[in-house]
Amino acid sequence: MAQRRMNLQVPIEALFARRWSTYAFDTEKPVTREHLAACLEAARWAPSCYGEQPWRFVVADRFEDEFSWRQILSALVENNQLWAKNAPVLIVAAAEAFFTSNENPNRWAEYDTGQAVMSLCLQATALGLMTHQMAGFDAGQLQTSLQIPEHVHIMSVTAIGHPGNIDNLEEVFLSRELAPRNRKAISEFVYNGKWRNDWEVASGLGWEARYQETAAEQLPWYSPSLDPDIEQALHSISLTSAHVLDLGCGVGTQSVALAKRGFVVSACDISSSAIAEAGKLAEREGVQIDFRVEDILQSQLSGTFDLIIDRGVFHCFSDEADRSVYLTMVARLLKPGGILLLKCFHKTETHQEGPPGRYDEADIERFFSGRFELIRSKTSSFSSPASSFSPKALFCILRRR
Numbered sequence: 001m002a003q004r005r006m007n008l009q010v011p012i013e014a015l016f017a018r019r020w021s022t023y024a025f026d027t028e029k030p031v032t033r034e035h036l037a038a039c040l041e042a043a044r045w046a047p048s049c050y051g052e053q054p055w056r057f058v059v060a061d062r063f064e065d066e067f068s069w070r071q072i073l074s075a076l077v078e079n080n081q082l083w084a085k086n087a088p089v090l091i092v093a094a095a096e097a098f099f100t101s102n103e104n105p106n107r108w109a110e111y112d113t114g115q116a117v118m119s120l121c122l123q124a125t126a127l128g129l130m131t132h133q134m135a136g137f138d139a140g141q142l143q144t145s146l147q148i149p150e151h152v153h154i155m156s157v158t159a160i161g162h163p164g165n166i167d168n169l170e171e172v173f174l175s176r177e178l179a180p181r182n183r184k185a186i187s188e189f190v191y192n193g194k195w196r197n198d199w200e201v202a203s204g205l206g207w208e209a210r211y212q213e214t215a216a217e218q219l220p221w222y223s224p225s226l227d228p229d230i231e232q233a234l235h236s237i238s239l240t241s242a243h244v245l246d247l248g249c250g251v252g253t254q255s256v257a258l259a260k261r262g263f264v265v266s267a268c269d270i271s272s273s274a275i276a277e278a279g280k281l282a283e284r285e286g287v288q289i290d291f292r293v294e295d296i297l298q299s300q301l302s303g304t305f306d307l308i309i310d311r312g313v314f315h316c317f318s319d320e321a322d323r324s325v326y327l328t329m330v331a332r333l334l335k336p337g338g339i340l341l342l343k344c345f346h347k348t349e350t351h352q353e354g355p356p357g358r359y360d361e362a363d364i365e366r367f368f369s370g371r372f373e374l375i376r377s378k379t380s381s382f383s384s385p386a387s388s389f390s391p392k393a394l395f396c397i398l399r400r401r
């Protein structure tokens with residue numbers, strides 16, 4: 001089962017990213033007893049308060065005991081029955097509400113039961129199975145039909161099975177099944193040291209996550225050939241051979257196109273996955289490029305370049321301090337008289353998706369004026385075969401003073 005598109009902020013173990021709640025189970029394919037046992041064993045090793053292990057599971061396998069399985073299925077709300085009817089295994093998870101040692105209420109029983117179910121789900125994922133937990137059921141009906149004692153809290157029903165054919169899904173479930181997965185940002189639920197104090201994720205991790213989870217060709221900024229604005233600028237400034245730095249080169253399409261035009265190219269990006277992809281592309285295309293993993297804001301790069309290409313990097317910096325470091329860095333890396341080709345989102349682009357920085361000519365003039373002369377700018381757009389969205393862009397030719 002392919003991983004679904006998700007707004008990962010930081011790379012994580014593939015197992016976590018591969019677990020998601022499917023609506024499409026293979027109705028014909030049973031879960032083997034060995035696999036089911038492994039899932040229950042994983043739950044067994046979940047941590048619990050005082051080691052109480054308060055979770056209890058009622059397991060029903062349609063291929064072994066269709067009667068019990070139907071009793072659980074019939075207690076689900078109709079919207080859950082519609083898809084859960086294809087899952088070969090249904091597991092009711094419940095929590096013993098009292099500590100066995102002193103019969104005091106166990107306030108953590110439900111917490112611990114959730115941890116055990118998550119362990120079960122992750123083990124299932126590791127085995128190539130799919131899971132889907134549910135709270136939409138009639139607890140009273142389950143209590144009676146499965147003879148669950150009153151003091152035991154029924155927490156969830158989990159469907160387990162092999163991935164099924166999504167073509168058989170009803171429209172409403174199909175659209176949920178295909179939708180990109182979304183989560184709150186880490187900063188919305190993690191506080192640094194005290195309540196409401198922002199906890200920030202280093203931006204490089206976000207880029208790394210993006211490149212790990214998305215095929216190069218699917219990235220919205222992916223351009224297989226040289227960006228036409230860059231192409232035109234190279235003609236207009238009559239630059240045919242020079243030492244170029246492709247800053248924030250991503251998967252290296254622009255670097256490779258420049259090397260093929262006879263430029264000596266160095267390139268850097270903060271994401272090691274992007275640089276690995278870029279290296280492979282250069283090898284396939286038979287060009288030599290000096291690729292490096294480098295955070296331009298903390299760069300060890302030295303050398304005086306004739307030309308720097310920034311296609312979509314400057315606009316990633318949302319704070320003034322980062323923009324200042326950027327300016328110092330590009331000025332240091334360029335020869336006096338050297339050229340910076342800068343392409344960023346235009347101020348008039350209001351689409352929510354995209355970088356935090358959006359600029360017009362006056363902004364660029366003001367920001368770069370001490371160290372650069374703005375030779376020319378024009379409004380343009382970013383386009384990519386991967387996306388129907390062509391955001392408005394500002395393209396600038398700047399000369400280092």
Ligand SMILES: Cc1cc2nc3c(=O)[nH]c(=O)nc-3n(C[C@H](O)[C@H](O)[C@H](O)COP(=O)(O)O)c2cc1C
Binds near residue numbers: 020134135137
């Ligand atoms: C306690 C619990 C109850 C849930 N109840 C239902 C449910 O009744 N029906 C359903 O379709 N999904 C249910 N879900 C699935 C959630 O909607 C799903 O986990 C959530 O949207 C995140 O998606 P993901 O699991 O694919 O990452 C439940 C999940 C949990 C943990």
Ligand SMILES: C[S@@+](CC[C@H](N)C(=O)[O-])C[C@H]1O[C@@H](n2cnc3c(N)ncnc32)[C@H](O)[C@@H]1O
Binds near residue numbers: 250
């Ligand atoms: C919009 S993408 C553009 C990629 C590439 N220039 C292209 O046109 O395909 C922005 C790139 O900037 C890189 N980046 C962001 N911050 C960076 C930093 N501080 N140092 C180096 N690269 C950075 C990202 O990893 C990403 O590859």
